[in-house]
Amino acid sequence: MKTSDLFVRALENEGVEYIYGIPGEENLDFLNSLKDSKIELILTRHEQAAGFMAATYGRLTGKPGVCLSTLGPGATNFVTAAAYAQLGAMPMIMLGGQKPIRKSKQGRFQIVDVVNLMKPITKYSEQVVDGNNVPAMVRESFRVCKEERPGAGYLELPEDIAEEDSAATVFDVVEHRRPDANEKCLDQAAEMIKKAKMPLLLIGAGANRKRSSQALKEFIDKTGIYFFNTQMGKGVVDERHERFIGTAALSSHDFLHCAIEKADLIINVGHDVIEKPPFFMEKGGTKVIHINFFAARTDEVYFPQLNVVGDICSSVGRLTEKVGELSQDMSYFGRVKAHVDERTTKYFEDRRFPILPQRLVKILRDQLDDEDIVTLDNGVYKIWFARNYQCHTNNTLLLDNALATMGAGLPSAMVAKQLYPNKKVVSVNGDGGFMMNSQEIETAVRMGLDLVVIILNDSAYGMIKWKQEGMDFDNFGLDFGNPDFVKYANSFGAIGHRPDSHDEFQSILKHALNSPGVHLIDLPVDYSLNHSILNVLIKESRSIG
Secondary structure (H helix, E strand, O other): HHHHHHHHHHHHHOOOOOOEEEOOOHHHHHHHHHHOOOOOEEEEOOOOOOHHHHHHHHHHHHHEEHHHHHHHHOHHHHHHHHHHHHEEEEEEEEEEEEOOOOOOOOOOOOOEEEEEEHHHHOOOEOOOOOOOHHHHHHHHHHOOOOOOOOOEEEEEEEHHHOEEEEOOOOOOOOOOOOOOOOOOHHHHHHHHOOOOOOEEEEHHHHHHHHHHHHHHHHHHHHHHEEEEEHHHHOOOOOOOOOOEEEEEEOOOOOOOHHHHHHOEEEEEEEOOOOOOOOOOOOOOOOOOEEEOOOOOOOOEEOOEEEEEEHHHHHHHHHHHHHHHHOOOOHHHHHHHHHHHHHOOOOOOOOOOOOOOOHHHHHHHHOOOOOOOOEEEEOOHHHHHHHHOOOOOOOOOOEOOOOOOOOOOOHHHHHHHHHHHHOOOOEEEEEEHHHHOOOHHHHHHHHHHEEEEEEEEEEOEEEHHHHHHHHHHOOOOOEOOOOOOHHHHHOOOEEEEEEOHHHHHHHHHHHHOOOOOEEEEEEEEEEEOOOHHHHHHHHHOOOOOO
16 A cells, blocks of 8 residues: 555544645645545645644544645744644644655755754654554554643655555554542642632633533532633633633733632642733742643742642542532622622623724624634734633633734634534634734635634734833834725625624624625724723722722
8 A cells, every 4th residue: 555545544544534734746645645535625725724723623622633734834834833732732733745755856945854843842743754654653643642731743744755655554543541630639639628718719721621611510519619710711611600700811910810819729720831821829829729631830920739630520520529518708709700790891882983892792792602602813802802701611712822823713713613514603803813814714715614704903913002002112013004804805705894883793793693605894993991991990990898
Protein backbone atom coordinates (compact mmCIF):
# COMPACT_ATOMS: atom_id res chain seq x y z
CA MET A 1 0.00 0.00 0.00
CA LYS A 2 1.26 3.49 -0.79
CA THR A 3 2.22 5.42 2.35
CA SER A 4 -0.18 8.27 1.57
CA ASP A 5 -3.03 5.72 1.36
CA LEU A 6 -1.92 4.26 4.68
CA PHE A 7 -1.82 7.73 6.21
CA VAL A 8 -5.41 8.42 5.18
CA ARG A 9 -6.50 5.01 6.47
CA ALA A 10 -4.85 5.79 9.82
CA LEU A 11 -6.77 9.07 10.01
CA GLU A 12 -10.02 7.27 9.20
CA ASN A 13 -9.18 4.82 11.97
CA GLU A 14 -9.05 7.77 14.39
CA GLY A 15 -12.54 8.84 13.38
CA VAL A 16 -11.49 11.95 11.46
CA GLU A 17 -14.49 13.52 9.70
CA TYR A 18 -13.02 16.69 8.18
CA ILE A 19 -9.65 18.07 7.15
CA TYR A 20 -9.48 21.86 6.89
CA GLY A 21 -6.77 23.49 4.86
CA ILE A 22 -4.91 24.25 1.66
CA PRO A 23 -2.95 21.47 -0.10
CA GLY A 24 0.20 22.20 -2.07
CA GLU A 25 2.54 20.46 -4.46
CA GLU A 26 4.11 18.41 -1.65
CA ASN A 27 0.69 17.09 -0.55
CA LEU A 28 -0.48 15.81 -3.95
CA ASP A 29 0.00 12.10 -3.15
CA PHE A 30 -1.89 12.59 0.10
CA LEU A 31 -4.59 14.60 -1.70
CA ASN A 32 -5.02 11.85 -4.29
CA SER A 33 -5.38 9.29 -1.50
CA LEU A 34 -7.93 11.51 0.24
CA LYS A 35 -10.26 11.82 -2.75
CA ASP A 36 -11.66 8.30 -2.25
CA SER A 37 -11.87 8.63 1.54
CA LYS A 38 -14.95 9.25 3.66
CA ILE A 39 -13.01 12.17 5.18
CA GLU A 40 -14.24 15.48 3.74
CA LEU A 41 -11.70 18.10 2.69
CA ILE A 42 -12.82 21.65 3.55
CA LEU A 43 -10.74 23.96 1.38
CA THR A 44 -10.08 27.28 3.14
CA ARG A 45 -8.61 30.56 1.92
CA HIS A 46 -5.84 30.78 4.53
CA GLU A 47 -4.00 28.17 6.58
CA GLN A 48 -4.44 30.16 9.79
CA ALA A 49 -8.21 29.96 9.44
CA ALA A 50 -7.96 26.21 8.77
CA GLY A 51 -6.02 25.85 12.02
CA PHE A 52 -8.62 27.84 13.96
CA MET A 53 -11.34 25.62 12.48
CA ALA A 54 -9.54 22.42 13.44
CA ALA A 55 -8.92 23.72 16.96
CA THR A 56 -12.59 24.64 17.38
CA TYR A 57 -13.60 21.18 16.16
CA GLY A 58 -11.40 19.79 18.93
CA ARG A 59 -12.83 22.19 21.49
CA LEU A 60 -16.42 21.23 20.71
CA THR A 61 -16.02 17.46 20.23
CA GLY A 62 -13.06 16.55 22.46
CA LYS A 63 -11.50 14.78 19.45
CA PRO A 64 -8.51 16.27 17.62
CA GLY A 65 -9.50 18.42 14.66
CA VAL A 66 -7.24 18.08 11.62
CA CYS A 67 -5.84 20.71 9.26
CA LEU A 68 -3.53 20.50 6.25
CA SER A 69 -0.90 22.71 4.67
CA THR A 70 2.00 22.43 2.31
CA LEU A 71 5.61 23.15 3.30
CA GLY A 72 7.26 26.51 3.98
CA PRO A 73 4.87 29.48 4.02
CA GLY A 74 1.81 27.23 4.24
CA ALA A 75 3.14 25.49 7.32
CA THR A 76 4.37 28.67 9.01
CA ASN A 77 0.86 30.10 8.63
CA PHE A 78 -0.20 27.43 11.15
CA VAL A 79 1.92 28.89 13.94
CA THR A 80 -0.72 31.20 15.43
CA ALA A 81 -3.38 28.48 15.24
CA ALA A 82 -1.00 26.03 16.91
CA ALA A 83 -0.48 28.44 19.80
CA TYR A 84 -4.26 29.06 19.94
CA ALA A 85 -4.94 25.35 20.34
CA GLN A 86 -2.02 24.71 22.69
CA LEU A 87 -2.79 27.52 25.12
CA GLY A 88 -6.55 26.98 24.87
CA ALA A 89 -6.29 23.20 25.50
CA MET A 90 -7.98 22.34 22.20
CA PRO A 91 -6.93 19.01 20.63
CA MET A 92 -5.70 19.53 17.07
CA ILE A 93 -3.40 17.79 14.57
CA MET A 94 -1.68 19.79 11.83
CA LEU A 95 -0.51 17.90 8.75
CA GLY A 96 2.29 19.42 6.67
CA GLY A 97 4.16 18.51 3.51
CA GLN A 98 7.88 18.67 2.77
CA LYS A 99 10.34 18.28 -0.08
CA PRO A 100 11.93 14.83 -0.56
CA ILE A 101 14.29 14.02 2.32
CA ARG A 102 16.34 11.34 0.50
CA LYS A 103 17.25 13.45 -2.49
CA SER A 104 17.24 17.15 -3.30
CA LYS A 105 15.14 18.44 -6.19
CA GLN A 106 15.32 22.20 -5.64
CA GLY A 107 18.08 22.91 -3.13
CA ARG A 108 16.71 24.72 -0.07
CA PHE A 109 13.78 26.38 -1.88
CA GLN A 110 10.89 26.88 0.59
CA ILE A 111 12.48 24.55 3.13
CA VAL A 112 12.01 25.57 6.76
CA ASP A 113 12.58 23.28 9.75
CA VAL A 114 8.89 23.34 10.66
CA VAL A 115 9.14 20.31 12.95
CA ASN A 116 11.50 22.13 15.30
CA LEU A 117 9.64 25.40 14.80
CA MET A 118 6.49 23.73 16.15
CA LYS A 119 8.05 21.94 19.13
CA PRO A 120 7.76 24.81 21.64
CA ILE A 121 4.07 25.38 20.88
CA THR A 122 2.80 21.80 20.47
CA LYS A 123 2.62 18.58 22.46
CA TYR A 124 3.91 16.51 19.54
CA SER A 125 5.93 17.49 16.45
CA GLU A 126 7.58 14.88 14.22
CA GLN A 127 8.55 14.16 10.61
CA VAL A 128 7.71 10.83 9.00
CA VAL A 129 10.98 9.35 7.71
CA ASP A 130 9.70 5.85 6.94
CA GLY A 131 6.24 4.88 5.67
CA ASN A 132 6.13 1.92 8.03
CA ASN A 133 6.09 4.38 10.97
CA VAL A 134 2.91 6.12 9.88
CA PRO A 135 0.36 4.04 11.88
CA ALA A 136 2.31 4.40 15.14
CA MET A 137 2.96 8.11 14.63
CA VAL A 138 -0.67 8.92 13.80
CA ARG A 139 -1.93 6.90 16.77
CA GLU A 140 0.59 8.48 19.15
CA SER A 141 -0.07 12.04 17.96
CA PHE A 142 -3.82 11.64 18.44
CA ARG A 143 -3.35 10.05 21.87
CA VAL A 144 -0.98 12.74 23.12
CA CYS A 145 -3.00 15.67 21.79
CA LYS A 146 -6.31 14.38 23.13
CA GLU A 147 -5.31 13.45 26.66
CA GLU A 148 -5.31 16.05 29.41
CA ARG A 149 -4.10 18.67 29.06
CA PRO A 150 -5.19 18.67 25.34
CA GLY A 151 -3.26 20.62 22.75
CA ALA A 152 -1.73 20.79 19.28
CA GLY A 153 0.37 18.34 17.28
CA TYR A 154 2.24 18.51 13.98
CA LEU A 155 3.01 15.66 11.56
CA GLU A 156 5.13 16.28 8.47
CA LEU A 157 4.94 13.91 5.49
CA PRO A 158 7.71 14.42 2.88
CA GLU A 159 6.65 13.81 -0.69
CA ASP A 160 9.12 10.96 -1.35
CA ILE A 161 7.90 9.12 1.78
CA ALA A 162 4.26 9.71 0.76
CA GLU A 163 4.77 7.91 -2.56
CA GLU A 164 6.72 4.89 -1.29
CA ASP A 165 5.11 1.54 -0.49
CA SER A 166 4.50 0.32 3.05
CA ALA A 167 3.43 -3.03 4.49
CA ALA A 168 2.35 -1.56 7.86
CA THR A 169 -1.21 -1.73 9.24
CA VAL A 170 -3.08 0.66 11.53
CA PHE A 171 -3.20 0.28 15.31
CA ASP A 172 -6.41 -0.17 17.27
CA VAL A 173 -7.58 2.99 19.02
CA VAL A 174 -7.28 2.14 22.72
CA GLU A 175 -9.00 4.56 25.08
CA HIS A 176 -8.26 4.81 28.79
CA ARG A 177 -9.99 6.05 31.92
CA ARG A 178 -8.58 9.06 33.65
CA PRO A 179 -7.25 8.25 37.13
CA ASP A 180 -9.28 9.29 40.16
CA ALA A 181 -8.00 11.59 42.88
CA ASN A 182 -6.45 10.16 46.03
CA GLU A 183 -8.98 9.54 48.85
CA LYS A 184 -6.75 11.14 51.48
CA CYS A 185 -6.42 14.28 49.32
CA LEU A 186 -10.21 14.51 48.93
CA ASP A 187 -10.65 14.14 52.70
CA GLN A 188 -8.23 17.02 53.21
CA ALA A 189 -10.13 19.17 50.69
CA ALA A 190 -13.46 18.42 52.37
CA GLU A 191 -12.04 19.34 55.76
CA MET A 192 -10.70 22.65 54.44
CA ILE A 193 -14.10 23.49 52.92
CA LYS A 194 -16.00 22.68 56.13
CA LYS A 195 -13.61 24.71 58.27
CA ALA A 196 -13.64 27.75 55.99
CA LYS A 197 -15.78 30.69 57.10
CA MET A 198 -16.46 32.02 53.58
CA PRO A 199 -15.72 29.39 50.89
CA LEU A 200 -16.30 30.25 47.23
CA LEU A 201 -16.28 28.07 44.09
CA LEU A 202 -14.51 29.05 40.85
CA ILE A 203 -15.20 27.16 37.60
CA GLY A 204 -12.63 27.28 34.78
CA ALA A 205 -12.21 26.03 31.23
CA GLY A 206 -10.99 22.56 32.23
CA ALA A 207 -14.42 21.84 33.72
CA ASN A 208 -16.14 22.67 30.43
CA ARG A 209 -17.45 19.14 29.92
CA LYS A 210 -21.07 17.98 30.19
CA ARG A 211 -20.24 15.34 32.83
CA SER A 212 -18.49 17.97 34.92
CA SER A 213 -21.44 20.33 34.52
CA GLN A 214 -23.84 17.94 36.22
CA ALA A 215 -21.38 17.09 39.00
CA LEU A 216 -20.72 20.78 39.72
CA LYS A 217 -24.42 21.65 39.77
CA GLU A 218 -25.03 18.89 42.31
CA PHE A 219 -22.12 20.15 44.41
CA ILE A 220 -23.53 23.70 44.40
CA ASP A 221 -27.09 22.57 45.11
CA LYS A 222 -26.12 20.27 47.98
CA THR A 223 -23.55 22.50 49.69
CA GLY A 224 -25.28 25.83 49.02
CA ILE A 225 -21.97 27.38 47.98
CA TYR A 226 -21.81 30.46 45.76
CA PHE A 227 -19.78 30.29 42.55
CA PHE A 228 -18.25 32.38 39.79
CA ASN A 229 -16.37 31.41 36.63
CA THR A 230 -13.51 32.36 34.38
CA GLN A 231 -14.21 33.57 30.85
CA MET A 232 -13.65 30.11 29.36
CA GLY A 233 -15.64 28.46 32.15
CA LYS A 234 -18.86 30.24 31.19
CA GLY A 235 -21.96 28.08 31.02
CA VAL A 236 -20.50 25.02 32.74
CA VAL A 237 -23.28 25.61 35.26
CA ASP A 238 -26.37 27.54 34.13
CA GLU A 239 -25.72 31.19 34.94
CA ARG A 240 -29.37 31.71 35.88
CA HIS A 241 -28.57 29.72 39.05
CA GLU A 242 -29.41 31.61 42.25
CA ARG A 243 -25.87 31.04 43.57
CA PHE A 244 -24.05 32.40 40.51
CA ILE A 245 -22.20 35.63 41.31
CA GLY A 246 -20.73 36.41 37.89
CA THR A 247 -17.78 36.05 35.52
CA ALA A 248 -14.28 37.28 36.36
CA ALA A 249 -13.66 38.98 33.02
CA LEU A 250 -10.93 41.11 34.58
CA SER A 251 -8.11 40.02 36.88
CA SER A 252 -8.94 42.54 39.62
CA HIS A 253 -11.16 45.46 40.66
CA ASP A 254 -14.37 44.21 39.02
CA PHE A 255 -17.59 44.30 41.05
CA LEU A 256 -17.37 40.61 41.98
CA HIS A 257 -13.80 40.87 43.25
CA CYS A 258 -15.06 42.09 46.63
CA ALA A 259 -16.52 38.57 47.04
CA ILE A 260 -13.15 37.04 46.14
CA GLU A 261 -11.42 39.30 48.65
CA LYS A 262 -13.94 38.37 51.37
CA ALA A 263 -13.55 34.63 50.75
CA ASP A 264 -11.05 32.76 52.91
CA LEU A 265 -11.03 29.70 50.62
CA ILE A 266 -11.54 29.35 46.87
CA ILE A 267 -12.25 25.91 45.42
CA ASN A 268 -10.79 26.33 41.96
CA VAL A 269 -12.13 23.69 39.55
CA GLY A 270 -10.71 23.36 36.06
CA HIS A 271 -8.64 26.53 35.91
CA ASP A 272 -5.01 26.74 34.90
CA VAL A 273 -2.67 29.70 34.64
CA ILE A 274 -2.74 29.70 30.82
CA GLU A 275 -6.06 31.56 31.05
CA LYS A 276 -5.93 35.23 32.07
CA PRO A 277 -6.04 35.16 35.89
CA PRO A 278 -9.50 35.69 37.42
CA PHE A 279 -7.79 36.89 40.61
CA PHE A 280 -4.29 37.28 42.06
CA MET A 281 -3.18 35.25 45.06
CA GLU A 282 -1.13 36.91 47.79
CA LYS A 283 0.96 35.24 50.47
CA GLY A 284 -1.02 35.02 53.71
CA GLY A 285 -4.25 35.74 51.84
CA THR A 286 -7.12 33.61 50.58
CA LYS A 287 -6.33 29.90 50.40
CA VAL A 288 -6.97 27.92 47.21
CA ILE A 289 -7.80 24.26 46.51
CA HIS A 290 -6.83 23.37 42.92
CA ILE A 291 -9.04 20.64 41.41
CA ASN A 292 -8.04 19.58 37.91
CA PHE A 293 -6.75 16.78 35.72
CA PHE A 294 -3.23 18.00 36.49
CA ALA A 295 -1.43 19.76 39.33
CA ALA A 296 -1.22 23.56 39.39
CA ARG A 297 1.65 25.37 37.76
CA THR A 298 2.99 27.51 40.55
CA ASP A 299 3.88 31.13 39.83
CA GLU A 300 3.82 34.51 41.56
CA VAL A 301 0.04 34.93 41.29
CA TYR A 302 -1.13 31.32 41.72
CA PHE A 303 0.24 28.92 44.35
CA PRO A 304 -2.59 26.70 45.73
CA GLN A 305 -2.37 25.15 49.19
CA LEU A 306 -3.79 21.82 47.95
CA ASN A 307 -3.83 19.99 44.59
CA VAL A 308 -6.64 17.50 43.95
CA VAL A 309 -5.45 15.75 40.80
CA GLY A 310 -7.69 13.38 38.85
CA ASP A 311 -10.86 13.22 36.79
CA ILE A 312 -12.76 16.43 37.60
CA CYS A 313 -16.22 14.87 37.47
CA SER A 314 -15.22 12.09 39.85
CA SER A 315 -13.40 14.45 42.21
CA VAL A 316 -16.33 16.87 42.46
CA GLY A 317 -18.87 14.05 42.88
CA ARG A 318 -16.94 12.44 45.72
CA LEU A 319 -16.31 15.83 47.32
CA THR A 320 -20.07 16.51 47.29
CA GLU A 321 -20.64 13.39 49.38
CA LYS A 322 -17.87 14.26 51.84
CA VAL A 323 -18.82 17.93 52.34
CA GLY A 324 -22.62 17.79 52.45
CA GLU A 325 -24.65 20.91 53.27
CA LEU A 326 -22.59 23.84 54.51
CA SER A 327 -23.78 25.78 57.56
CA GLN A 328 -21.68 28.93 57.13
CA ASP A 329 -23.40 32.30 56.77
CA MET A 330 -22.71 33.25 53.16
CA SER A 331 -25.38 35.95 52.84
CA TYR A 332 -22.65 38.48 51.99
CA PHE A 333 -22.12 36.68 48.67
CA GLY A 334 -25.83 37.04 48.01
CA ARG A 335 -25.51 40.81 48.40
CA VAL A 336 -22.55 40.81 46.04
CA LYS A 337 -24.59 38.88 43.50
CA ALA A 338 -27.42 41.43 43.67
CA HIS A 339 -24.92 44.27 43.22
CA VAL A 340 -23.21 42.57 40.26
CA ASP A 341 -26.56 41.82 38.60
CA GLU A 342 -27.65 45.44 39.01
CA ARG A 343 -24.44 46.81 37.55
CA THR A 344 -24.09 44.43 34.60
CA THR A 345 -27.69 44.88 33.46
CA LYS A 346 -27.76 48.69 33.80
CA TYR A 347 -27.56 49.47 30.07
CA PHE A 348 -29.50 46.47 28.79
CA GLU A 349 -32.43 48.65 27.67
CA ASP A 350 -30.39 51.61 26.38
CA ARG A 351 -31.55 52.23 22.80
CA ARG A 352 -28.88 54.69 21.66
CA PHE A 353 -27.32 54.22 18.23
CA PRO A 354 -24.50 53.46 17.46
CA ILE A 355 -25.20 50.59 19.80
CA LEU A 356 -23.67 49.96 23.20
CA PRO A 357 -22.05 46.51 23.52
CA GLN A 358 -24.11 45.94 26.68
CA ARG A 359 -27.32 46.42 24.68
CA LEU A 360 -26.06 44.05 21.95
CA VAL A 361 -25.52 41.41 24.64
CA LYS A 362 -29.12 41.76 25.79
CA ILE A 363 -30.55 41.66 22.26
CA LEU A 364 -28.63 38.49 21.38
CA ARG A 365 -29.55 36.79 24.64
CA ASP A 366 -33.24 37.55 24.02
CA GLN A 367 -33.20 36.28 20.43
CA LEU A 368 -31.20 33.09 20.99
CA ASP A 369 -32.26 29.83 22.60
CA ASP A 370 -30.37 28.10 25.41
CA GLU A 371 -28.33 25.87 23.06
CA ASP A 372 -27.59 28.48 20.38
CA ILE A 373 -23.97 29.59 20.05
CA VAL A 374 -22.18 32.94 20.01
CA THR A 375 -18.52 33.01 18.98
CA LEU A 376 -16.28 35.97 19.69
CA ASP A 377 -13.17 37.27 18.04
CA ASN A 378 -10.87 39.33 20.29
CA GLY A 379 -11.57 42.94 21.19
CA VAL A 380 -12.90 45.02 24.04
CA TYR A 381 -16.43 43.72 23.38
CA LYS A 382 -15.20 40.33 24.68
CA ILE A 383 -15.10 41.80 28.19
CA TRP A 384 -18.69 42.99 27.91
CA PHE A 385 -19.85 39.59 26.66
CA ALA A 386 -17.89 37.72 29.33
CA ARG A 387 -19.34 39.90 32.09
CA ASN A 388 -22.87 40.42 30.78
CA TYR A 389 -23.88 37.53 28.49
CA GLN A 390 -25.72 34.89 30.51
CA CYS A 391 -24.83 31.38 29.36
CA HIS A 392 -27.40 28.67 30.00
CA THR A 393 -25.23 25.70 29.02
CA ASN A 394 -21.59 24.99 28.27
CA ASN A 395 -19.82 25.91 25.01
CA THR A 396 -22.51 28.37 23.97
CA LEU A 397 -20.19 31.39 24.21
CA LEU A 398 -16.93 30.52 22.47
CA LEU A 399 -14.19 32.96 23.32
CA ASP A 400 -10.43 32.72 23.65
CA ASN A 401 -8.96 33.85 26.96
CA ALA A 402 -5.65 32.01 26.56
CA LEU A 403 -3.78 33.14 23.43
CA ALA A 404 -6.55 35.73 22.87
CA THR A 405 -5.73 36.09 19.19
CA MET A 406 -7.63 38.14 16.67
CA GLY A 407 -8.92 36.43 13.54
CA ALA A 408 -10.39 33.30 15.14
CA GLY A 409 -14.01 34.40 15.63
CA LEU A 410 -15.34 33.75 12.12
CA PRO A 411 -13.57 30.37 11.56
CA SER A 412 -14.75 29.10 14.96
CA ALA A 413 -18.34 30.06 14.13
CA MET A 414 -18.13 28.20 10.82
CA VAL A 415 -17.17 24.96 12.56
CA ALA A 416 -19.80 25.43 15.26
CA LYS A 417 -22.48 25.72 12.57
CA GLN A 418 -21.02 22.79 10.61
CA LEU A 419 -21.18 20.55 13.68
CA TYR A 420 -24.54 21.82 14.94
CA PRO A 421 -26.60 22.76 11.86
CA ASN A 422 -29.83 22.96 13.88
CA LYS A 423 -28.47 25.59 16.28
CA LYS A 424 -28.36 29.27 15.47
CA VAL A 425 -24.77 30.55 15.40
CA VAL A 426 -23.74 34.21 15.61
CA SER A 427 -20.15 35.38 15.17
CA VAL A 428 -19.37 38.73 16.84
CA ASN A 429 -16.20 40.41 15.58
CA GLY A 430 -14.47 43.74 15.81
CA ASP A 431 -13.70 45.33 12.46
CA GLY A 432 -9.98 44.79 13.09
CA GLY A 433 -10.22 41.09 13.92
CA PHE A 434 -12.75 40.38 11.19
CA MET A 435 -10.43 41.65 8.47
CA MET A 436 -7.70 39.24 9.57
CA ASN A 437 -9.65 36.28 8.18
CA SER A 438 -12.50 37.96 6.32
CA GLN A 439 -11.73 35.96 3.17
CA GLU A 440 -13.30 32.93 4.86
CA ILE A 441 -16.72 34.42 4.16
CA GLU A 442 -16.29 32.77 0.74
CA THR A 443 -15.56 29.45 2.46
CA ALA A 444 -18.67 29.80 4.63
CA VAL A 445 -20.80 30.51 1.54
CA ARG A 446 -19.26 27.54 -0.31
CA MET A 447 -19.98 25.28 2.68
CA GLY A 448 -23.64 26.28 2.49
CA LEU A 449 -23.75 27.52 6.07
CA ASP A 450 -26.59 29.51 7.60
CA LEU A 451 -24.59 31.95 9.67
CA VAL A 452 -24.90 35.46 11.12
CA VAL A 453 -21.72 37.55 11.31
CA ILE A 454 -21.83 40.85 13.20
CA ILE A 455 -19.01 43.35 12.68
CA LEU A 456 -18.73 45.95 15.47
CA ASN A 457 -17.52 48.92 13.46
CA ASP A 458 -15.54 51.65 15.22
CA SER A 459 -12.77 52.00 12.59
CA ALA A 460 -10.11 51.39 15.25
CA TYR A 461 -8.40 48.81 17.42
CA GLY A 462 -10.84 49.50 20.25
CA MET A 463 -9.32 47.22 22.91
CA ILE A 464 -5.95 48.98 22.71
CA LYS A 465 -7.67 52.38 22.64
CA TRP A 466 -9.35 51.47 25.93
CA LYS A 467 -6.01 50.41 27.41
CA GLN A 468 -4.38 53.58 26.06
CA GLU A 469 -6.97 55.79 27.75
CA GLY A 470 -6.70 53.82 31.00
CA MET A 471 -2.96 54.58 31.09
CA ASP A 472 -3.57 58.32 30.47
CA PHE A 473 -1.83 58.22 27.09
CA ASP A 474 -2.89 60.34 24.13
CA ASN A 475 -5.18 58.84 21.51
CA PHE A 476 -2.63 57.90 18.86
CA GLY A 477 -1.88 55.29 16.20
CA LEU A 478 -4.95 53.04 16.40
CA ASP A 479 -7.45 54.35 13.80
CA PHE A 480 -7.96 52.91 10.32
CA GLY A 481 -10.38 52.89 7.39
CA ASN A 482 -12.75 50.07 6.50
CA PRO A 483 -14.16 48.73 3.23
CA ASP A 484 -17.86 48.90 2.48
CA PHE A 485 -18.69 45.73 4.41
CA VAL A 486 -22.09 45.31 2.71
CA LYS A 487 -20.56 45.31 -0.78
CA TYR A 488 -17.70 43.17 0.52
CA ALA A 489 -20.12 40.54 1.81
CA ASN A 490 -22.21 40.62 -1.33
CA SER A 491 -19.14 40.10 -3.51
CA PHE A 492 -18.58 36.72 -1.82
CA GLY A 493 -22.20 35.65 -2.25
CA ALA A 494 -23.19 36.52 1.33
CA ILE A 495 -25.95 38.98 2.25
CA GLY A 496 -24.76 42.31 3.64
CA HIS A 497 -26.77 44.56 5.95
CA ARG A 498 -26.11 47.99 7.47
CA PRO A 499 -28.73 49.13 10.00
CA ASP A 500 -29.25 52.86 10.53
CA SER A 501 -31.03 52.61 13.87
CA HIS A 502 -31.44 50.46 16.94
CA ASP A 503 -34.84 49.18 15.83
CA GLU A 504 -33.64 48.43 12.31
CA PHE A 505 -30.77 46.35 13.74
CA GLN A 506 -33.19 44.27 15.79
CA SER A 507 -35.34 43.69 12.71
CA ILE A 508 -32.35 42.77 10.54
CA LEU A 509 -30.96 40.42 13.20
CA LYS A 510 -34.27 38.61 13.56
CA HIS A 511 -34.51 38.22 9.78
CA ALA A 512 -30.91 37.02 9.45
CA LEU A 513 -31.28 34.45 12.25
CA ASN A 514 -34.28 32.93 10.51
CA SER A 515 -33.11 33.06 6.89
CA PRO A 516 -30.74 30.81 4.93
CA GLY A 517 -27.28 31.87 3.88
CA VAL A 518 -24.43 33.86 5.38
CA HIS A 519 -25.62 37.22 6.68
CA LEU A 520 -23.11 39.94 7.54
CA ILE A 521 -24.26 42.91 9.62
CA ASP A 522 -22.11 46.06 9.65
CA LEU A 523 -23.06 47.45 13.07
CA PRO A 524 -21.75 50.81 14.34
CA VAL A 525 -20.70 50.46 18.00
CA ASP A 526 -20.44 53.01 20.80
CA TYR A 527 -17.46 52.35 23.09
CA SER A 528 -17.71 55.69 24.91
CA LEU A 529 -18.47 54.01 28.27
CA ASN A 530 -15.50 51.63 28.22
CA HIS A 531 -13.19 53.86 30.21
CA SER A 532 -15.75 55.31 32.61
CA ILE A 533 -17.06 51.87 33.62
CA LEU A 534 -14.15 49.45 33.20
CA ASN A 535 -11.37 51.78 34.35
CA VAL A 536 -13.13 54.12 36.79
CA LEU A 537 -16.57 53.07 38.05
CA ILE A 538 -15.77 49.48 39.03
CA LYS A 539 -12.90 50.71 41.21
CA GLU A 540 -15.15 53.23 42.97
CA SER A 541 -18.25 51.05 43.45
CA ARG A 542 -16.98 47.87 45.09
CA SER A 543 -17.74 48.56 48.76
CA ILE A 544 -20.63 46.24 49.65
CA GLY A 545 -21.85 46.04 53.22
